[in-house]
Amino acid sequence: MARITASVYTSHVPAIGVAMDLQKTGEDYWKPLFAGYDFSRRWLRDNRPDVIFLVYNDHATAFSLDLIPTFALGTGAQFNPADEGWGARPVPVVQGHPELASHIAQSVIQQDFDLTLVNRMDVDHGLTVPLSLMCGEQDPVHGAWPCPVIPFHVNVVQYPVPSGQRCFQLGQAIRRAVESFDEDLNVQIWGTGGMSHQLQGARAGLINREWDNAWLDQMIADPAACAATPHIDYVREAGSEGIELVMWLIARGAMSDVAGSGRPPRVAHRFYHVPASNTAVGHLILENA
C-alpha cells in the first residue's frame, strides 16, 4: 500500500524563484536563505519519494475571478509552469500522477470534501518555487523534477478561505486516501506559503518573528490546537498574506501521529529567515517516527 512518509513545509516567495533563475543565489542578500536549504536538498536526495502531494495556492494565475475553487486537485498528466507576467519560469514541466490523484479524489470526496478536479492548469510560483528550493536548479528541457507531483490548490486569495480546522481535517482525509491505494508508493506531502507577510496597504512589510516561531512550535507539537487558530489571528499577527499558513495544516494533518500512531514526528530540519523580498521564510521537514 502507499504511505505518507514525511512532510515538508516551506514559504514560496516569487523572488526566490527569480534569484535562482537569474543565478543570484550567491549574492549576500540571498546566501543565508539558500544555506537554510542545503540540508534539505541532501535530505531529498536521500529520501526520494515516488510522488509528492504538493499543497499550494494559485495567485490569480490559473484561476481568475471567473472561477474560484476552494480546493482544487490536479488529476492531469502534466502541468506547465505559468507565465505570471514576467514570462514562464525556466524550469521543467511538472509531471502529474493521474492514477494516485484520481484515487485520492474519489476517496476524499466520499469523505465529504467538495473538491474541484482539474486536468488542465498552469502552475505558478506557489508550486514551482518549493520544488526549486528543495531540488536546486533544473534545466527546463534536460532537467526534471525527481518524481511526479500532484498539485493541490487552496483558495487563500478571496475570503472566506477554508478554516485551519477544515484544512487539518482534509490532511487526515488525504492520509486515509493514500493508505487505501494498492500500489506500494512512498508519498511525501508538502505544505507551502507563509510565513508572516503583508503585500498591501500601509502595513505592507509586516514581519512577526515571535508569532511565526510560536506558531511553528505549536504546529509541530500540538497540531490540533494550532488548527483551531482563527483566521483573524493570522491576519492580525502575521499579515494579510500570512493566512497562507493554513495550507501547512493540510500537510501536518496527514502525519501518522494525528492518525493516532502515538509517536510525534521527528523534526529533521527547521529553518527561519527574514527577509525574502517582503516575506519571512519558514521551513520544516518532519518525518513520521
Place this chain on the structure above:
Amino acid sequence: MARITASVYTSHVPAIGVAMDLQKTGEDYWKPLFAGYDFSRRWLRDNRPDVIFLVYNDHATAFSLDLIPTFALGTGAQFNPADEGWGARPVPVVQGHPELASHIAQSVIQQDFDLTLVNRMDVDHGLTVPLSLMCGEQDPVHGAWPCPVIPFHVNVVQYPVPSGQRCFQLGQAIRRAVESFDEDLNVQIWGTGGMSHQLQGARAGLINREWDNAWLDQMIADPAACAATPHIDYVREAGSEGIELVMWLIARGAMSDVAGSGRPPRVAHRFYHVPASNTAVGHLILENA
C-alpha cells in the same frame, strides 16, 4: 431578513425545452406533461419570489473534463443560455443576484462546504428547462424570468458525486446562510434533475415508477431517512442518470421543518409522468407550513 418560503422540484429533460422552443406543447405526446405544470405556473405567479436559488447540474457544457467542481455557486451578475450543440435555447438571459450569492458563499464556506465560486458561465438545459416549465414561454429579448436566479451546480456526471447526506446538510447550511442576510427577501429554492432515467448502454430507457414514487413519499415525509439512500440504490433502481435526484435533497434540506420548525411542509402540488424522451418526470411544490 431573507427567508426561504418554498421549494420546487422538477426534472429538467432537454426534450422538454425543445418541445417548448418549437411550439410542440400541444401535441398528444406532450400535452399530459405540460398539463402537470398548469397549476405550477399559476402558483408561481401568485407566489412570486424575489430570488430563486436554483440547484441543477451542468451536463458537460460549462464544465468539461478540464475542471470538475463538486459544488459551484454562481455569484455573477448574469448567465447566458448555453449552446449545447443544437444552438442556444431562445430564452432570456438569466439575471443573477451577486449580493445574496456572495453572502451565501461566505456563510456556507464558513460552514465547511468547499464551494467553487463562478462569476462567468453559460447555463444549460439543467437550469433553463425548469425555468421554462415553471414560467412558460418567454421571448428571449422582450421577455424575462420573473426574478433574479442564483445558479448552483452539483457534479453528478463524474463519480464520485456528493452523497445524499452531504447534499441534505448543504441545504441546511444554505438555509442558515439565507436567514443571515439582512435584506427582506422572499427566496425559493428549486431542486432539479431525475427522476428515474438511464441514457446509456443496454439498460437505456429504464423507468422505475414504483421506486420513484416511494422515494418522493419518503423525501416529503422523512427527508433525513431519504438522504441516507446510498448512491448504489439510485443507480440500480433509478438508472445511471437517476443519481441526479441527490440535488432535490439540497432543496429539501433548506425547508424549515428540517431546521426544527416541527411542522412538515405543505404539499402544494405533486405530479408524475412517463415519459419525456427517456425520462420519468417528477414535480413537487412544497411550502413551509
Place this chain on the structure above:
Amino acid sequence: MALDKPYQDIPGTTIFDAEQSRKGYWLNQFCTSLMKAENRARFKADERAYLDEWPMTEAQKAAVLARDLNACMAQGGNIYFLARIGATDGLSFQQMAGSMTGMSEQKYRHMMVSGGRSIEGNRYLGEDGDAQPHRQPQGQAGHTKD
C-alpha cells in the same frame, strides 16, 4: 485499487468514475470541441483527419467513426460528452440512447411511451431482464446475430 466499486454488478450500465474519466479524457475532450460550429464543420468535412488531431486511441477513433456509442462508453466516453457527436449528426437524446440498446428507433420509442424499460430482472447481473448480456442485442429475438 482498494476503493469500493459497488456498481459493477448492474447489467448494461457503465459508471463514469475517475478511472473511466482518465481512460476517456481525450475522447471526451474531442467531443467537447464539437460545441463550436467551426469544429463541427471541420469534423464533418473529414472525420478521420479531425480525429487524428487528437491523442485518442485507435479504438476510440474507430468507435466514433462507427457511431458505436457502446464502444465509445467502453473506451471511457461519457454520454453527456458523446451527445455532442449526436448533436453534430442531428440526433436527439432518445435516438442516441436507443442506439445503444440494439432496438430499432421505433421499438425504443414505443417502449418509452409504454412506460419505459422494466426494472424487473435488470437490477443485478445474472438475472433474466432484457438488459442482461445474454439477451443482447435486444429487439433481435428469433434473429441470428449478424
Place this chain on the structure above:
Amino acid sequence: MALDKPYQDIPGTTIFDAEQSRKGYWLNQFCTSLMKAENRARFKADERAYLDEWPMTEAQKAAVLARDLNACMAQGGNIYFLARIGATDGLSFQQMAGSMTGMSEQKYRHMMVSGGRSIEGNRYLGEDGDAQPHRQPQGQAGHTKD
C-alpha cells in the same frame, strides 16, 4: 449584512472578501488580461484607450493610470491581480508593496532587511504603530504632507 467581518479593526489592511471582489471584478479582470503579451503591448501603447474597453468605474481607471495601488485596493483590487500592472511596468513585488506605504524604495528595502515592519502598535486601529492612519504617509516625518 449580518455576517461577521472581524478584520475591519486592523490598520492599513484591506481584506479581499466577497464584497471587495464584487466591487473590483472588472478592475481585476482587466489586470488578468495583462497576462497576455499582446494585451500588455496594447495597454502600453494607449493606456486610456485600453482601459476604456473595460466596464470599470472612472475611479478605478484613474487609480490604474496613477499607479496608485492603495486607491486600486480601495476600489476592489486585489494585490495578486494588481501585480500584473506592476509586471507590465517591470516592477518587483517588493517595489509594489513598498509603493503603498509612502516610504521610498530604499527605506522600505532597508526596513525589510532590518527584520521587517514591527507588529507593535499595528495590531488594532487606534494604537500608535507606523501603519496607523494618523501616521500616514510613512517616511515623511518632519515633512508637511503634500
